[in-house]
Amino acid sequence: MTNEYIDRVTFFSVNDLSSSHNLSNAEKILKQQKQIDSSNINDILEIFHIKKFFDEELYHPSWSVNEINEFILTVKNYEKEIPKFIANINDSNLNTLYTQIDWYQYKASFFELINNFNAFKRLGFDGFSQILQAEPYCIEYILTQRGIVEYYDSDIKNFLLNHPVILTENILSIYEVKHDTPQPQRYLPKSLTSEDIESTILNYLNADDAHPNFVQLIVRAKNKDKFKISDKTRLKAQKLCETFTKKIFSENSSLRYGVEISFKEVMQDNKQAYIDDDHIAHFYYNFEFIKSNSQPYLLFLNFIHLFEFLDKQGRITLLSQEKDMGVFERISGVHSKNDYRNNVSFNLKDMASIAQINGYERILRKLDTSIEEILHYIFTDFFHSNYGFANNARLLNISTTYSYFEKIRLLAPEFESILKQFKLFVEDGSIDFELIQISSLPTSIRDIPSLNSKKYLYLNTLNQNAIHYSGLICSDQSWLASVENANKNKYSNFLQLIANEKVKFEDFYDYQKPHINDLIDMGLIKLDENDIVCINNIERVYILQDLYQNGFASFHYYDDALKREALQMEQEGLIYFESTLFSKMEQSYFNYYLNKSEFNNGLDLRNRYLHGTQGNPNDNGEHEHYYFIFLRILILTLLKIDDDLYIANILKN
Template sequence: MHAADLNRVVYYSKDDLAGSSHLTKGESILRSSTKSNYTDINDVLELYNIKKYIDNDLFLNSWTPEDIIAFKQKVNEFGKIVGQFMSTIDDNNVLQQYSLTVREYIDSFWELVNNQAIFKRISKVNFSTILTDEPHLIYTILTHRSIVDQYNSELKTFLLTYPKSAEILLSIYEVKQEFRTKQKYLPKSLTIEDKETIISNYLESSNVNLNYVGLIQNIRNKTDFKVSDKIRLKAKRLQKLETEQFFSENNGMKYGVSISFIDNATKIKDGYMDNLVANYSYSLDYIKQHNDNYSLFENFKILFEYLDIQNRITLVSKRGQMGVMEMLMGVHSQNEYRVGIVFQLSEMTSQAQIVAYDKVVSDLNKSLEDILHYVYTSKFQEIYGYADNAHLSIPSATNSFFEKVRLLAPEFESVLKQFKLFVEDGYIDFELLQISSSPSAIKDIPSLNQKKYIYFNEDNEIIVGCANLFFSDQTGLSYVEPFQNKNYASFFDLLENEVVYFDNYEDYQKPKIDYLIEKGFISIDEKGVIQITNPERLIILKDLYFNEVASFHHYPINFQEEVNRMAADNIVFFESTLFSKPEQSYLNYFLNKSEFTNGLDLRNSYLHGTQAKPDEVQKHQYAYFTYLRLLFMTLLKIEDDLLISQETTPNLN
């Protein structure tokens, strides 16, 4: 057992916010005379940690340039002291020296063992003894490649029996790391079969973490890490069993959706929350008064708001919709489509909307399928001059849901291919379409319009940092007297609504303000008031920050001009596709597993016959209405593309 010593200097990382307090602790050591002989390993490791601060150019603001020069020379001496002391560690004294090492310096100890090749002087027996006594040490050991190579066989034996080895494997191959973590290395003798055995044994153990069980179901196989379908099924069944047991024992948070269509409504649409249940109501009179097929089609935008004012699909999962706790809790695959409560509620809502709307439309002696067919094969030609041979087959009302999905799935792909040919050639050549049997990737469906979508240049670290300062709710810049009680979500919201003086801020907050001034986003007027220097640019950045994409042609001309300047400044870039990147990901999540391991894979399951059995009606009903939703969204997106092209090229017809 290693004792703790919180009064010693510890180096964590260059970005660690506690660095200044540790440097303050170490200042007396830097200013004092160096000992001629060190006997305490912790004194030596403290010198090593102090040296790492200075080597990474981390200094106290109170230090003069002369201090810094002197300290840099001083830590060179520290390096020699550390090297000399560690050279005395061998198999005879390693157990004793390691037992004396305080908890805060365990990582430093093994870092030096690795970097100075001390492991060559430590027997495999003593190494195994240390690891057996402290199994959790494995997480540190695996970050040092040379140590892993030296004790290859011992580490393999350990991992095959360690209860948490499966979680280690998943953290290496599958888990998305939210923070910077050190790379882990595995012993080369650990085979693919060994890794699969570790995963299988974990699922049969008595102490499994459901977060990791969920990852196992959707592992993306790699050349050196694979699991069989039997293990995936084992994980799926275990998660279902454990989840059902959890909810039977605990009254967790419950939320839901209520959809109603009412007569004599005062609004065409309304909504409110009641005990985490979203209640939406729609005017039945409005629908009956506008009951032609095209108006019924447009209700997916007007009433159900599948698209926003820029004709972006609103149902996509957005990082900004997830709270901090949702982002940090649990483990997540680097290849999964991240969803939170907002997304889940949105999906429940949109599914309930289309199922209920189907009944309303049926009472009007119409069908959703007929509406889709009419809009795609007739209305688009009439309004926008779309191809007059556009084709869409629809299932019969007598078909089962199982049959309907299998009929509609290829028609969805056909619509995408038809539009792709129309963009490329100006017409649809069905003979050419039939020759190309492979499906078109969602990302490859082009747009008729140049500069269709605007994206944030994530490589521009300065702009990313400035955007976070303006729009994140974690910067603290919105929390300032005398506006603290108004709970503004961001610095931008505060500036948009209040007259804010620079002197309102505390000294510790002002460096962030100074940074935004330096980068030209804000200025201080003669009265000391903070002013936004370029409102259009900031509004565009806000749009991109929260929506992850913007539609160039839906901006007014002055904003388009500003976007062009931002592109010239390497702040944004353009792409021209039918669907934006967030929309592509949303569709891929439902249709396939090309992008995400947790995708529903509706397309492939029905194409290859791996869907639910025909008598599992509820599952097929869900799949069918999901396909209908995606097809309505797709036609709305095609209409947007045709409309933009018509407005920017008047002679399209």
């Protein structure tokens, strides 16, 4: 078989990009038709992985039909050696065989074979205990095998209870952790009770090697099935988190960043921005420009033109997006599947937007107005006079004399009212306040409709072609992003590569060429007369890139060619449309700040202030910060309504 462990054939998943490379290695083995040594555990496990490719009917694109048929017969002959190997496993050699595995990906497969052939039923647990004693964390491999876990229920339970760190981190991995790649399902012993789990978590919190990321997950974890955490345990975890945080800042080892906002009397441009060496973002705005364009609607539009709260498609720019994360930030740390994923870019945008609103409010006072006054005018007057919106729309103009705590208590229900008013207008063409008053239930962000059909388009994540091909051309992790004759570190994805370099088909490595052929077959790229790779269907590539980078697109901002292509992609099942005021990603952004309906780490501001569970009313600093968050939400909502009304009027006229 193969001589170097790094070259061993490994099956990861059906859609894994390494499949072509692994199948090339499998081809070398299958063509040799070498006699298999059924006592060699690594050869047996390699055959097992090759068999997985053939079970899924995954073949190398270069193989002919005759070669495939020959390889199928060879694999069938090879796989006969697997049960022979399993039959020779016993209590005395189990641990020895495990230590002979030379490729870590095969360790999990060893237990998978024992499970699949029910070999565990003739083995005692002593052999497994020896393995676990030397390598405790390999329990994670065992937990993926349901038969083994159920058969050795009490033995595995006792091992886990004696290793609270391992048990706690596995429990959190099962119930809370968001995994960026597909993970095999893990099973816990059925005899493990919720009391066992609670006790183990408490032991974990008392352990010296408790990890800050897992402790943070305990604070916010959702109770589910046997996984139930009491408020006392959560409080203990929260205090431990605070201790970790203080330690990090006292050691001055964390990345620090900040924001500075200035409005200048004399500036050549209307806005300037840069980030200095200390990671401070500086924003400068032209006060004379603001003063000379002081009509309320123009002042309102500064949230787009100056502060860039929306992009050119009317999408909120303040969202947490994967495209803003570096590779290290994307893969580092432990994150809950129920968390809104924060990152440095998101936190910086969050800080900057609050500082922009705060600074802008001070500037507007010099112009004898306020943000609250402008928003009141926009919703109750401008929308009606310019777009034909309801003439009875209501929005309270909150006095500047109120404290921030009082302002929030007034603003929170106003936000709710705006959503209900717009929803009624879309559905009925008018606003009936008696109808609004009948229902006291809060309005879900996702239920607010748009006036425009096909408002947003999304990539169909259920379509494997949509995911596969958009990843190949757009991902910074794509295997097509570099070739031998180009600067490997210069381009972050395949599209950048072929847009900036004259790359020929022959320049790609052998393992890349099948993917290039796939993209050609899909009509996304082509080879010109000089055999240079170039874009073929520009509109489709643009849409795939737009959706990959931004998560959604606003259909009505596309030109006619892009619209036609988007409709064709819908017919092919590559994308789908929805008609809501806020896109799905924008809904998640709002939910993060307003409630805990979607995320464990949400600020829950709407419920806290409506139900009186907010902090100390006398803590003016905290309430000031939260007020500007509420104000930002209101600003963004009116910007989105303005955008929706604008599109509706363009389409109508």
